[in-house]
Amino acid sequence: MAEYFDRIAGRYDSWYLTKTGRYVDRTEKRLVFSMLRTKSGRALDLGCGTGNYTLELKKRGFNVTGLDASEEMIRVARSKGLNCIRGDAYSLPFPDGSFDLVLSVTMFEFIHEPERVVKEIHRVLRPGGEVLIGTMNGRSAWFLFKRLKSLFVETAYRYARFYTPAELEELLMHAGFQEVESAGVIFFPSFWPFMGIAEKVDEKCSARCKSLAAFVAVRGVKVG
Numbered sequence: 001m002a003e004y005f006d007r008i009a010g011r012y013d014s015w016y017l018t019k020t021g022r023y024v025d026r027t028e029k030r031l032v033f034s035m036l037r038t039k040s041g042r043a044l045d046l047g048c049g050t051g052n053y054t055l056e057l058k059k060r061g062f063n064v065t066g067l068d069a070s071e072e073m074i075r076v077a078r079s080k081g082l083n084c085i086r087g088d089a090y091s092l093p094f095p096d097g098s099f100d101l102v103l104s105v106t107m108f109e110f111i112h113e114p115e116r117v118v119k120e121i122h123r124v125l126r127p128g129g130e131v132l133i134g135t136m137n138g139r140s141a142w143f144l145f146k147r148l149k150s151l152f153v154e155t156a157y158r159y160a161r162f163y164t165p166a167e168l169e170e171l172l173m174h175a176g177f178q179e180v181e182s183a184g185v186i187f188f189p190s191f192w193p194f195m196g197i198a199e200k201v202d203e204k205c206s207a208r209c210k211s212l213a214a215f216v217a218v219r220g221v222k223v224g
Contacts, residue, residue: 007072010072010076012049012050012073012076013050013052013076016052024186024215025052027185027186027215028105028134028185028186028215028217029053029056030185031134031183031184031185031215031217032053032103032105032132032134032217033056033060035132035181035183035217035219036101036103036130036132036219037130037219037221038100038101038129038130039060039061040061040062040100041062041063041099041100041101042062042063042064042065042098042099042100042101043057043062043063043064043065043099043100043101043102043103044064044065044066044067044092044094044098044099044101044102044103044124045057045064045065045066045067045084045103045104045105046067046089046092046102046103046104046107046117046121047067047068047069047089047104047105047106047107047108047110048066048067048068048073048074048077048082048084049068049070049073049077049106050073050076050077050080051066051076051077051078051080051082051084052105053103053105054066054077054082054083054084055080055082057101057103058082062101064082064083065083065084065085066082066083066084066085067084067085067086067087067089067092067093068084068086068087069086069087069088069089070086071086074086089107089111089117089120090111090113090116090117090120091120092120092121092123092124094124095124096123096124097124097125097126097127097129098124098125098126099124099125099126099129100125100126100128100129100130101125101129101130101131101132102121102124102125102129102130102131102132103131103132104121104131104132104133104134105133105134106134106135106136108133108135108161108163109135109136109160109161109162109163110160110161114171115171115174115175118131118171118172118174118175119175121175122175122176122177122222125222126222127222127223127224128221128222128223129221129222130219130220130221130222131172131177131219131220131221131222132217132218132219133168133171133172133217133218133219134215134216134217135162135163135168135215135216135217136160136162136163136214136215136216137162137163137164137165137184137211137212137213137214137215137216163216164211164216165182165183165184165210165211165216165218166182166211168182168216168217168218169181169182169218171218172218172220173220176222176223177220177221177222177223178220178221178222178223179219179220179221179223180218180219180220181218181219181220182210182216182217182218182219183210183213183216183217184210184211184212184213184214184215184216184217185213185214185215186213186214186215
């Protein structure tokens with residue numbers, strides 16, 4: 001997968017400049033940062049890509065490090081003045097208890113052994129530290145369309161594994177995290193023209209309709 005992301009790194013950020021990209025980005029960030037209880041300290045952006053969330057964490061006052069397997073993605077992130085390193089999510093290059101927060105958005109779709117990665121996240125968090133994982137939900141209308149498209153045009157979704165909110169919750173609880181909760185946003189496919197309606201639905205349905213959402217997030221706390 002790193003080779004694929006190396007190839008697209010140069011144009012990766014351009015999607016965020018589109019109308020759909022701007023909507024998705026602000027909607028997902030609204031959900032992520034509404035769920036987080038940690039407001040400062042040391043943060044790890046795991047699977048940071050070109051630094052979208054790394055930059056947001058930095059703006060919010062975190063001492064943040066980004067980590068990604070793609071050298072080209074890291075190069076783009078560093079060009080934004082971010083502290084990002086190349087590394088392996090299965091063996092994080094940090095001591096035990098290094099971080100107050102580990103955030104990982106749209107990385108877990110592209111790993112083969114999520115249990116190993118969650119165990120590493122648990123290890124590098126301090127007691128009381130928080131994790132939030134955001135992924136795409138393959139059962140949503142949005143990503144059904146995206147997966148069909150990937151059969152004909154090479155996209156990242158061709159290589160992805162998707163999760164339900166319940167699967168994400170189980171992943172964290174099995175690793176020993178507590179206070180586990182999940183939510184979701186984006187309920188209409190990418191060609192839906194009425195963004196105002198979509199955002200209102202996102203605001204009202206993130207908790208009770210999460211199983212239908214295109215983007216799902218789960219958070220947990222390391223206790224003890």
